[in-house]
Amino acid sequence: MFKKLCIIGVGLIGGSIARAARANDLCTTISAYGRAQDLDNLQQALALKVIDSYSLNLEQAISDADCVIIATPVGAMPAIFKQLQAYWSDSVLYMDAGSTKGNVIAALSLVFGDIPGNFVPAHPIAGAENSGVGAALAELFQGKRVIFTPCVQTDKHFIKQATYFWQGMGSHISYMQVEQHDAVLAATSHLPHIIAFALVDLLGRKDEQGDIFKYAAGGFKDFTRIASSDPTMWLDICMANKQHIIPLIEQLSSELGDIKRMLQDNQAQELHDTFSYARNARQRFLDQHNNMTQSIIFTVQPGGHLQGEVRVPGDKSISHRSIMLGSLAEGTTHVTGFLEGDDALATLRAFQAMGVQIEGPVDGQVTIHGVGLDGLQAPKEPIYLGNSGTSMRLLCGLLAGQKFDAVLTGDKSLSGRPMRRVIDPLSKMGAVIESTDNGTAPLTIRGQSGALQGIHYDMPIASAQVKSCLLLAGLYAQGKTSVTEPAPTRDHTERMLSGFSHPVEQEGNQVTISRQGQLKATNIEVPSDISSTAFFLVGASIAANSDLTLKHVGINPTRTGVINILQLMGANIELLNQRTVGGEPVADIRVRSAALKGIAIPEEFVALAIDEFPVLFVAAACAEGTTVLTGAKELRVKESDRIQVMADGLQILGVEAQPTEDGMVIQGGTIGGGTVVSHGDHRIAMSFAMAALRASDTIVIQDCENVNTSFPGFVSLTAQLGLNISSEEG
Template identity: 70%
Template sequence: MSHSSTNLQFIVQPGGSLRGSVRVPGDKSISHRSIMLGSLAEGDTHVSGFLQGEDCLCTLKAFRAMGVAIEGPTEEGRVTIHGVGLHGLQAPAHALDMGNSGTSMRLMSGLMSGQAFDVRMTGDASLSKRPMKRVTAPLAEMGAVIDATPNGTPPLLVHGGCKLKGMHYDMPMASAQVKSSILLAGLYADGETSVTEPAPTRDHTERMLRGFGYAVKTAGNRISLQGGGKLTAANIDVPADISSAAFFMVGASIAENSELLLEHVGINPTRTGIIDILRLMGADLELLNGREVGGEPVADIRVRSAKLKGVQIPEALVPLAIDEFPVLFVAAAFAEGRTVLTGAEELRVKESDRIQVMADGLLACGVDAQPTADGIIINPGNFSGGVIDSHGDHRIAMAFTMAALRATQPVIINDCANVNTSFPGFVDLAARAGVRMATA
């Protein structure tokens, strides 16, 4: 991302309510994986609803750079991928730029470990600070050779021609990216590769591998596959991203006189922590028209204004809502009574230190927010408004946008260009739903 655009500002006037119906863009996790697996499948894969954010486009460009013919994305998010099979990728002429995307970097580390050629992967300033040892260490146990900086961060150099052997990995922490990276390397490994996770994490990789005809076994918290199989092209309809819908769920809950319908939202049970936590807080959320699309459960979600109450967030729900905490902190700021989060130290190594950055922003707006080592304590107060530094973190910027619905003064948010990484068109969609916002 060029630095000229990083000073994009959101200027949000206080008040407003959310009405009508909204379809947020496609799920980021599923969009990334559709390109990866479609490229390595045999035959043509057709994707609809693909998220055209910069993160997913980085994944798409990476496979194009390795010789995969990919058409699109069209305006409706249609992509056709002419798969080359598991062993059909070619050495890219340059380093693969993963932009701001931790998902791309970590999942590709696993996939690239099984190739015959070397690949160098780079990222933007934020991605270059994010921890990669959590994937490079277990991949090394399988026989991969991956060079990183001395502190284990990108850029990464994945050496080709390594013989991978299957292994069993007991994950020390719940992380879908680590799990996925190991399973994807397992496609290229001799024998069985299996992972045991300490708590459930998103299972899009397993579901999509099965959708492409690859046998994946799940027994309790152990997931396993055999190397040496093949992927067969499939059609994928990407549901709307629940992590993007989350901003509107909170916005419509806190703003008075709101009634909003969120259409075609993915409600994979490994991602619905946001719904469970908001319901614990007293939110009025109704799931309508439940159906299954391409192996993923989908529903329309109707949200109405509600009086929220502060809660102690159950630790079991933390991994199921890890990306939604910035906007959940905003819900807590307008609830009655204190909200306490523990067991969420992972938030400190996201696109920003989300605990500290959210606490700073809430404090700047007059809310008592006390960061702790692994969470936060929020005592709601008068949310006046103010100037927020999003630290280039898309989810922080969007969370404070929704807070303005109940602020007494304007909310000005700096450094918002990265919102396009996960939610292209956010400003227009939010304004159409009733947020009083403009950009500068």
Template identity: 65%
Template structure:
């Protein structure tokens, strides 16, 4: 089992270019495959999750050249050009791929089956299969409402006007993709703003996307036209370095060309509310997405009550933010984040257990966590189990910057799903991390 051994202390300095955005990389493959014409993608994340999406579309007859240094050429087959795969589509650990593909495949004239690894096969899928069933889709799940998902063809999907009970970009995107194959306008309303990469990219590919506050609609039968896609650096990956440089003495780190989509910048708002020293410079457009260079320096952090409006804007960044809270003065309280309990792991319970190993008091709540920061006092060392969750593994690696003894983080192989080369980049910035077997 792959593990990280991290020496205590140190700092982060210089410049780190984190990999391309995983969410955008998934969507570039999907929409490029359905488009008429060839789509060129630059900055593509060559991580296991997005490569699983790439492999799935190759299995459905889409010719894709690359990736080579983050560059792809997708030979689009058009809205109706996918072919039946000869075997189940295995998306590994990629929850985004499984949920979005479920919607896209629901409208195809062939049967298909989606499978994943043990972790993904425990994650809830009824949140997408139930509204898809209301559209007329024929999808069979395991008894617990989880993968594998067996999708059978239907004569026609019906449009839907769906109010999501829980904010989820994956559910929204799943239904919008299914809506391309429905008989009218499909609309999705969300209780809180979630990432809008699907809507932005659909519009770039020529789809008439209609937005009305927190409601978005797409027309059935829309055809997509190939367009170049530039993938910015992933703010979810940058979050670990933002936290690491905030808590490490003497840190001064620049992260260039990071995506700052307004539906993804909760981590910046929360860290700044805690007193982080983060400068946003050189704002510009990277295709349909805004980007900027982020400079972060060490700061004395203060515990806060995290605003409810920021929760869906930072849902993937909370493992890193919990480490920031552990190093802050006073208490940090998070509520309204039930979604964290059904990610690659129960991120609330697993982070609380790991923080306890480092001497940090954390109370698990039904929908969040209460963390008593240690302020200027160092964290302890010890052994932490990431439970195969890539974001938890990287969060605890950064915690060593404020530890008094080495930290061993177990079960780190899945870091490659979102951040291949994490350890090497972290070493280059100053973190004393080694990969080991434990």
């Protein structure tokens, strides 16, 4: 990638970058810069062949370098920036490797007056017990995360260069805001180091020569391992990030005070609950960490076509609701076609945790032994819902009227999504729900059995999840609960409530429900998910010589916006064998190649296709002319900011895509190749996979592990139909 790489600060991290860059042929030569007091270290780096040359003169060290990486302690960076200013080149990629970012950005602004566009702030999440260049390892970053914290001024060309460089060393790239990065690292890295240093300092001063260290077991060694880290480096880190560390120390002190009080007052059960929660929280962390470290990467070769006949997995929305209403019904409900994806399974496990006996799923079949509206039991621990926003928002409504308290948690993505849209109207009904200051999870829902009051709620934004949440709360409220939506949204909840024999009143855009009545068990056949079908509708439309039939697809009129939009663009789509199964309209859909044209997407279709827009953006990129989307601001608060993430990815692939506050403007044309990041969003990942059908070069898609949340078996099925796709663990 680079003719000359210059490392400023050749210690463990700088030396490992040099070794990894050389091992992976990312540069021709490597130089290093250091101060006079660093001479022994520089000479050792040269002797170990970590670098090819060094200089105590900065101008000489960086001369002709096309990539410069600053791997010094963060406290030294302001002085480094001042030295670099005189020799700064706008064509060179500059990066740092610091553990804090706020002070780095502040120093850059102070020296340069603004953030240079060719500086990419980076933080490799990697380390070793030993320090110094002698401990440098070429494989240190293999499979590890590197966090980029680019600013608005950072040029995307240099972000792309930095991405390729770190990926070339085997790393996975994540993106964070500067403030978020420093707050998260304060909690997960900086505070643990302080605790380890403080504990060893305490015990060492107490009885270093006595029995404490002599008889310390392996747990003490493991717990205090990080106290062997370089004290100078950690002094710099702690001073640079003290504004985030000090509040955490105060919170920890309070937590220790609570434990001290429990011990003093012999509150054994409270202490046991604290330890149990901590143990379970750690296990959830390990589960999430394992999923994160086993990142899935899709590699899709250009070209191909889609042909044949296929039935895609079951509808996720209906699968969620079948578990919820089946659990609250009287009697036994049998479900076929259940989606065995992570999201729907999160709902299933949640109800099992509340005492519902559920058998399966086995080959899409689930048997639910309902406990009735008032039969749920208090979960013994917080309910973890993974990535499923549907589970969390709908459960808020159901749990608001129970006789017990419950806590809902989720993964990083779900914990960042807005929940006030359900908390606020539920509060008007009398619900008590505690959230973070930002209105996000974890959510604590206080039992309000018999206290909820029905309300009329005019939804400010069309949302099936909000509507369904309030209707489910209405099952436990006094009087009637009615919801008016500004535009039609999916009506699976209303249809299924009727299917379970509970009365539902509908008049225009208003839906009304009351406590009167009960849910009676029924059998449910889940149709194929039209949201999953959408990837194939677009793929077969844009790929030459495609002819694909998708079997038993749900065509609920509140979900067919994607078909309406594609047909307006000129897609060749036929609905065959239309019928009604279990109250839901279904059909077989045949789609063939077509020359698509850009359109202004009618706003009345936006709410009906909100989940399908990532792949519709791909269709627009392949269409002749310009496609304009407005009125879709909700896309910015999905699993990712789908407007920005899709725009970024399309731009990397050479598509002219301009994001707007509530949509996007896309100029259709050719799609190139490149590496895009899905940011853990399953629909983003699958959309870019379909883009390869019209690409001129290979598309690599990172962070695809969450595809299983909605579409298990996506890779094998698409490969069978003609997509040139492979998957590997990163």
